[in-house]
Amino acid sequence: MAKLPFVFGPLPGVAPGHEFRNRLELYGAGVHTQTQAGISARQGEGAASIVLSGGYEDDEDWGGVIIYTGRGGRSAESNQQVADQTLTGSNLELARNCTTGLPLRVIRKVEARSGSFYRYDGLYRVAGYWAEPGKSGPRVWRFRLELLPDDGPPGSNPAAAASVVAEEIAAYGPAPRRASTVLRVVRDTAIGRSVKALHDHHCQVCGVQLRGALPYAEAAHIRPLGAPHHGPDTLANVLCLCANHHVLFDLGAFGIAHDFQLLGLPGRLITQKKHLITPEFLAYHRAHFYEPQTNAGQE
Amino acid sequence: MAKLPFVFGPLPGVAPGHEFRNRLELYGAGVHTQTQAGISARQGEGAASIVLSGGYEDDEDWGGVIIYTGRGGRSAESNQQVADQTLTGSNLELARNCTTGLPLRVIRKVEARSGSFYRYDGLYRVAGYWAEPGKSGPRVWRFRLELLPDDGPPGSNPAAAASVVAEEIAAYGPAPRRASTVLRVVRDTAIGRSVKALHDHHCQVCGVQLRGALPYAEAAHIRPLGAPHHGPDTLANVLCLCANHHVLFDLGAFGIAHDFQLLGLPGRLITQKKHLITPEFLAYHRAHFYEPQTNAGQE
Numbered sequence: 001m002a003k004l005p006f007v008f009g010p011l012p013g014v015a016p017g018h019e020f021r022n023r024l025e026l027y028g029a030g031v032h033t034q035t036q037a038g039i040s041a042r043q044g045e046g047a048a049s050i051v052l053s054g055g056y057e058d059d060e061d062w063g064g065v066i067i068y069t070g071r072g073g074r075s076a077e078s079n080q081q082v083a084d085q086t087l088t089g090s091n092l093e094l095a096r097n098c099t100t101g102l103p104l105r106v107i108r109k110v111e112a113r114s115g116s117f118y119r120y121d122g123l124y125r126v127a128g129y130w131a132e133p134g135k136s137g138p139r140v141w142r143f144r145l146e147l148l149p150d151d152g153p154p155g156s157n158p159a160a161a162a163s164v165v166a167e168e169i170a171a172y173g174p175a176p177r178r179a180s181t182v183l184r185v186v187r188d189t190a191i192g193r194s195v196k197a198l199h200d201h202h203c204q205v206c207g208v209q210l211r212g213a214l215p216y217a218e219a220a221h222i223r224p225l226g227a228p229h230h231g232p233d234t235l236a237n238v239l240c241l242c243a244n245h246h247v248l249f250d251l252g253a254f255g256i257a258h259d260f261q262l263l264g265l266p267g268r269l270i271t272q273k274k275h276l277i278t279p280e281f282l283a284y285h286r287a288h289f290y291e292p293q294t295n296a297g298q299e
Numbered sequence: 300m301a302k303l304p305f306v307f308g309p310l311p312g313v314a315p316g317h318e319f320r321n322r323l324e325l326y327g328a329g330v331h332t333q334t335q336a337g338i339s340a341r342q343g344e345g346a347a348s349i350v351l352s353g354g355y356e357d358d359e360d361w362g363g364v365i366i367y368t369g370r371g372g373r374s375a376e377s378n379q380q381v382a383d384q385t386l387t388g389s390n391l392e393l394a395r396n397c398t399t400g401l402p403l404r405v406i407r408k409v410e411a412r413s414g415s416f417y418r419y420d421g422l423y424r425v426a427g428y429w430a431e432p433g434k435s436g437p438r439v440w441r442f443r444l445e446l447l448p449d450d451g452p453p454g455s456n457p458a459a460a461a462s463v464v465a466e467e468i469a470a471y472g473p474a475p476r477r478a479s480t481v482l483r484v485v486r487d488t489a490i491g492r493s494v495k496a497l498h499d500h501h502c503q504v505c506g507v508q509l510r511g512a513l514p515y516a517e518a519a520h521i522r523p524l525g526a527p528h529h530g531p532d533t534l535a536n537v538l539c540l541c542a543n544h545h546v547l548f549d550l551g552a553f554g555i556a557h558d559f560q561l562l563g564l565p566g567r568l569i570t571q572k573k574h575l576i577t578p579e580f581l582a583y584h585r586a587h588f589y590e591p592q593t594n595a596g597q598e
Contacts, residue, residue, distance in 0.1 A: 009480075060527060067527050087591070099550070101482030125481050128523070128549060131591030139591065142527075148481060150446070180532075181308070182424050182447060183400030183517065184485040210543055212550030213592055218482065224427070225479075228359060228366050228441075230332070233479075244509055245544035250427060251511030290307065291514055292386070292430030294580070 008048050008102050009123060017120035019108075026051070026118050032107055039071060041093035047126075049105035051118065054077060058134045058142070061288065066106070066124065069134065070094065070141035082138040087213050091141050097126040099214045101188035101195075103148055123148045186246070191233050192219025195240045196273065203242035204270045205254075205262065210242055218246040222256075222281040229284075236278040239269075255290030256282045263290060305332065307347050308422060308496045315421035319406075325350070325417050331406055338370060340392035346425075348404035350417065354378060357433045357441070365405070365423065368433065369393065369440035378439050380435040386512050390440050397425040398513045399495075400487030402447055422447045485545070490532050491518025494539045494574065502541035504553075504561065509541055517545040521555075521580040528583075535577040538568075554589030555581045562589060 011030055019226035026032045032049045035038045039250035041047035050068065052061060059078070060067035074081035076182075087095060097104055103123040110119050124145040134140035201215035203209065210216040220239045223231030231237050241249060248254055260277045261294055263286070271277070309518045310329055317330075327332045349367065351360060355380070359366035362497045369390035372382035386394060396403055404423040404432035409418050423444040433439035500514035501507065509515045519538045522530030530536050531565045540548060546552055553563035562569050562585070570576070 029391055056571045060524070065526075069494040076368075087460040101480045102468050103480050123480075127484070130551065130587040141471070141591070180486045180488045181400045181422075182400045182484060183485075184424070185481060188482040189479045204562070210546055210552075212547065212552040216550065219466040227361070227364075243546050247509055247515055247542050248511065251515065252429065254511075288429040288431050292440070 001224055006042050006045070006048060008044045008046065008126055009105075012106075012117055014120055016120060018120045020111075020118040020120070023051075023118070026107060031105060037071075037090070039090040039094065041090045043093065044091070045102055046100055046102045046123040047090065047093045048098040048102075049107060051107045051109065052063040054111075057136065057141050058083075060222055061108075064147040066145040068143045068145055069145050070143065072141070073138055081134040081138045082142060084139040085141050087131075088143055092213065094143050095129050095141075096214055098129055098143075099212075101125065101186075102147065102193075102213075104144065106147075121147075125256045179217075182246075186243075188219060191235055191238055195219050195238045198235075198239035198275050199270075200271055202240070203245055203271070204239050204243040205241060205249075205265065205267070206244070207270060208242050216243075217241065220246045220249050226231070229288075231281065231284070231299055236276055239277075249285075250289070252285075252289030253292045255286040256291060257286075258282060305344070307345065308404075310404075315419060317419045318409075322350075322380040322417070324528065327407060330419055332406060336370075336389070340390040341391065343395075345399055345401045346389065346392045346403055347401075350405060350406045352408040355411075355464060356380075356435065357439050360407075365444040367393075367444055369442065372381070372437055372439070373590055374475040376395050377525045380437045380439060383438040384430070384440050386430075386440055390487045391512065393425055393442050394428050394440075395513055397428055397442075398511075398515045398535045399492055400423050400424065402491070403444065405444065405446075406436075414512070421447075450587075452456075459571065473554040483546075485517055485542075488519060488532050490534055490537055494518050494534060494537045497571055498532075498539035501539070501569070503538050503563065504540060504544040504548075504566070506569060509542050515542075516540065516544055517546050520543045521576070522583040528587075530580065532582070535575055536580045538576075548584075549588070551584075551588030551592045554585040557581060588598055 013184045020026045023035055027035050032051055038051050039047055040049045058069040058070050070085045072085045073081055075082045106121045106124050107118050108121050110117055124147050127144045127146045129142050131139050196208045196217045201217040209279050217240050221231050222237050223229055227232055256269055302524050309547050319325045322334055326334050331339050331350055337350050338346055339348045355368050357368040369384045371384045372380055374381045405420045405423050406417050407415055407420050426443045426445045428442045430438050430440050495516045500516040516539050519540045520530050522528055524530055555568055
């Protein structure tokens with residue numbers, strides 16, 4: 001079998017609901033580039049896909065939300081958990097998706113009367129991870145996967161978008177979900193991952209590197225993406241920031257002058273030769289977000 | 300007319316799509332507690348609803364995404380912008396929704412052949428705000444409103460959930476949307492707003508208060524909400540944190556001992572008499588998020 005490229009996210013021509021007769025077909029289409037293992041991951045990059053076969057006692061499949069159990073510590077004979085799992089190997093790569101925002105393709109094994117087949121069920125994000133004793137006793141690592149509603153062209157997957165809402169409500173129970181609101185959504189792009197790698201996840205304002213098992217940073221677009229701002233998703237329009245300075249930048253609590261002097265905060269932006277920033281984008285942010293605040297109502 | 304309570308979020312018996320003959324009916328149902336003004340807000344709390352009448356030259360209505368223009372600076376005669384708007388009054392309250400996460404009810408005036416009527420179109424979040432010169436020249440404040448998919452009981456509003464995706468893609472253009480993924484979603488609840496008020500938006504770990512025009516903090520549930528953790532949405536299970544310490548807490552980079560000593564970080568949790576924290580929730584977080592990291596794979 002030819003070696004296939006390692007791709008994250010959607011694959012051309014493979015929409016959610018696409019069916020495959022067996023693991024070899026999945027492999028051939030590049031949907032899951034492993035013929036036996038349940039997780040397809042690359043060290044240092046993250047996990048691109050998983051196959052849910054229903055064989056693991058600790059997995060929970062709610063549809064739009066999946067509680068997925070890590071690998072390792074299982075008996076080859078009984079498939080039961082006999083030793084503690086560690087946050088290494090494929091498990092660490094799944095955790096990496098949580099800190100990079102890279103999506104995961106999810107494939108389910110479907111048992112039908114005429115035999116089993118595999119179905120590609122769309123992209124999920126790794127929303128969180130933790131460890132606890134599994135059903136058999138030893139510790140397992142668990143990953144909360146949530147269906148992303150924006151897989152495919154507009155309107156191609158409305159059922160999936162609606163189902164993630166219904167399933168989340170089912171999983172959480174209606175009361176807390178009804179009472180909760182979305183305060184902040186942090187999105188990421190390929191360019192965002194580049195800028196974080198360039199700065200090794202250090203904030204360009206304060207220099208801090210947040211980290212759990214893996215380093216964490218956020219990519220902040222200087223002139224925001226999309227309508228009505230229409231900023232580009234390019235390295236020249238993005239900063240690597242810690243979560244706090246990302247919040248403050250978006251709120252216009254500080255701006256950045258053309259010589260990278262910070263405005264509203266002491267100091268200077270930490271820059272890098274390989275990361276050229278376009279002065280026009282800094283001017284756009286100052287004019288729209290920072291400067292109008294100078295006569296804003298203060299509490 | 301009787302004085303109605305000031306309510307944020309969904310109203311019982313009023314689903315998206317509900318129609319009202321006139322402003323008085325909207326008022327009577329408590330959907331928009333103003334008979335003339337376009338924004339219904341309470342000082343220091345936020346905005347609960349807006350009515351889009353299509354009368355403002357700077358508004359942009361994309362369906363699932365609305366670019367809404369603030370109030371003030373308009374000529375009563377021409378309805379044109381003649382002076383700069385300021386981030387005060389109703390405008391500041393709309394900005395407050397962005398930092399509290401409180402949802403906004405959106406009502407659209409619909410022009411039909413048989414006359415006009417008003418339609419409740421669901422809950423939106425204030426995703427961001429900025430200022431720029433309006434079409435007539437003077438500065439206007441603009442608010443990006445995004446339809447929340449979780450208004451109403453499971454499955455009640457699938458069209459709205461699907462439409463927010465399609466509209467967002469339309470507004471952003473397909474390319475950047477396809478390339479972007481969700482890194483982090485910060486949700487908020489009424490209890491979250493209480494804990495932030497109790498600590499005046501100061502982080503219980505580092506004491507910092509982030510602020511733009513308004514203070515910003517995040518509420519972190521100690522034992523997470525919903526399946527499979529089933530932590531409660533109560534004051535005893537929530538912390539007031541800055542964005543950085545929220546990220547680190549969720550990643551298990553630090554834990555909190557029963558005597559509020561921080562584990563993995565120097566110092567002690569900043570506590571408050573009125574904010575009692577249940578030790579069992581701290582133990583749950585330590586066991587599931589913090590302690591397993593101590594032998595996690597480090598990069």
